[in-house]
Amino acid sequence: MPTPARGYSDSPRVTVAELLKDPLTIPALILDMTRNEFIVDSVLRPGGSAPSGAVRFAESTPLYADDFPEIRAEFAEVPIVPTSVGLPRVVFAHERAMAIMVSDEMRRRQSVDPVTRQLMQVKNTMTYSWNTAFYSAVVANANIQTLAVANTWASAGATIRADLAQASFLVENASTTAPSGMTQWLGFEADTLIINHGTKNTLLQSNTFAAPYVGDIASENLLYTGTLPQKIMNLDVMVSRQVPAGNAIVMQRKRCGFIADELPFIAGPLYRDEPRKTFRSDTQRASAIGLDQPLSICLLSGV
Numbered sequence: 001m002p003t004p005a006r007g008y009s010d011s012p013r014v015t016v017a018e019l020l021k022d023p024l025t026i027p028a029l030i031l032d033m034t035r036n037e038f039i040v041d042s043v044l045r046p047g048g049s050a051p052s053g054a055v056r057f058a059e060s061t062p063l064y065a066d067d068f069p070e071i072r073a074e075f076a077e078v079p080i081v082p083t084s085v086g087l088p089r090v091v092f093a094h095e096r097a098m099a100i101m102v103s104d105e106m107r108r109r110q111s112v113d114p115v116t117r118q119l120m121q122v123k124n125t126m127t128y129s130w131n132t133a134f135y136s137a138v139v140a141n142a143n144i145q146t147l148a149v150a151n152t153w154a155s156a157g158a159t160i161r162a163d164l165a166q167a168s169f170l171v172e173n174a175s176t177t178a179p180s181g182m183t184q185w186l187g188f189e190a191d192t193l194i195i196n197h198g199t200k201n202t203l204l205q206s207n208t209f210a211a212p213y214v215g216d217i218a219s220e221n222l223l224y225t226g227t228l229p230q231k232i233m234n235l236d237v238m239v240s241r242q243v244p245a246g247n248a249i250v251m252q253r254k255r256c257g258f259i260a261d262e263l264p265f266i267a268g269p270l271y272r273d274e275p276r277k278t279f280r281s282d283t284q285r286a287s288a289i290g291l292d293q294p295l296s297i298c299l300l301s302g303v
Contacts, residue, residue: 016107016115020270026100026281027267029119037127039240040134040259040289043192043251047258047290053093055260055288058086060143060295062176064184086292093262095286096129098122102270104277122283126265131242133289137257139244143294145170149302153209154202160209164193164233167250167298174295188296192253193235196243199303203232248300257291 019025036042047055065081072078100118105111138144147167151157168190175185195203203209231237235250243249263286270279291297 015110016102016112017110019112019115020102020107020279023270026102026115026119027269030100030123030267030281030283031265033119033123034127034265037123038265039127039131039194039238039242042238043194043253044134044257044259044289045254047260047288050093050260050262050286050288053262053286053288054090055093055258055290056088056090057258057290057292059089059292060176060186061086061292062184063187089290089292091288091290093260093286093288094133095263095284096126096133097282097284098126099283100281101273101276101278102280107279126283126285128242130285130287131240135240135242135244135249137289137291138249138297138299139247141291141294141297144291145174145295145298147298147300149300153199153206153303156208158206158208160203160206161233163300163303164235164250167248167300168233168235170298171250171252171296176295186293186295188252188255188293190250190252190298191234191236192238192249192251193232194238194240194243194249194251195303196245196247197239197241198245199243199248200239202303246301246303248303249297250300251297256293256296257289260288260290262286262288 062084065083067081069081070079100115100122102115106114145167147163147170149159149163151159153160153163171188171190173185174188175183177183236253263284265285266283268282268284270281272278273280
């Protein structure tokens with residue numbers, strides 16, 4: 001039988017009263033909306049808890065001993081080779097918090113839109129804040145690697161793939177020098193490219209960048225598909241509005257640093273704020289961001 005015509009109001013409608021009936025409904029919505037939204041959690045490894053509000057770590061700890069092993073003669077003692085630890089650093093946890101409020105007026109009038117608007121705004125603002133905290137830590141770290149591109153990626157003389165190859169080279173050939181003078185390679189593998197939406201638009205419109213998509217892969221041409229490939233130069237592509245304008249980041253994720261939670265991201269159950277005649281749900285996160293291997297990051301400028 002033919003399906004009868006239905007209107008937008010035929011399905012069950014969500015009301016403010018329904019949202020308030022269970023104090024965990026709104027917090028569950030917040031947690032669901034923010035899942036996989038924190039780029040900071042995608043690129044940094046979990047650093048454990050930070051109950052004191054501070055985390056001590058060593059920056060750029062070598063992966064090799066300070067000297068080569070010796071050739072041991074028969075009956076000779078096994079030589080002790082000294083090892084080194086990176087520079088001591090301390091980072092502190094900072095709490096970022098926001099509250100969602102549902103007033104008695106919203107409940108009486110069944111005004112769902114203000115509630116859903118707050119949910120979206122809190123989700124966007126919390127992810128914006130923590131992603132910005134990561135990029136600020138990258139830009140403020142004097143020990144990361146930098147690469148100023150010769151031509152902007154929107155120009156006719158852009159060398160986008162060469163720039164990305166050079167950035168990957170810097171990451172993968174990062175090294176330190178042991179007290180003995182031995183060069184110690186840190187063994188990074190560049191696997192991630194982070195750009196902002198402006199740079200994404202530049203890549204999609206770049207004739208230079210799209211030039212290799214010919215022959216049997218012409219159907220993959222960015223000018224035709226309008227979407228970036230999942231990998232560029234073997235780098236997983238992430239797009240974030242919080243990347244500073246004119247910059248791009250090439251890095252090895254989960255190796256460059258950590259995020260340690262004093263208070264993991266939570267959305268508390270609804271509770272009554274009687275003086276203000278509202279119900280509230282508080283979202284909070286207190287975490288410390290540390291870049292213990294800054295040489296695994298290359299910040300491109302002038303893109």
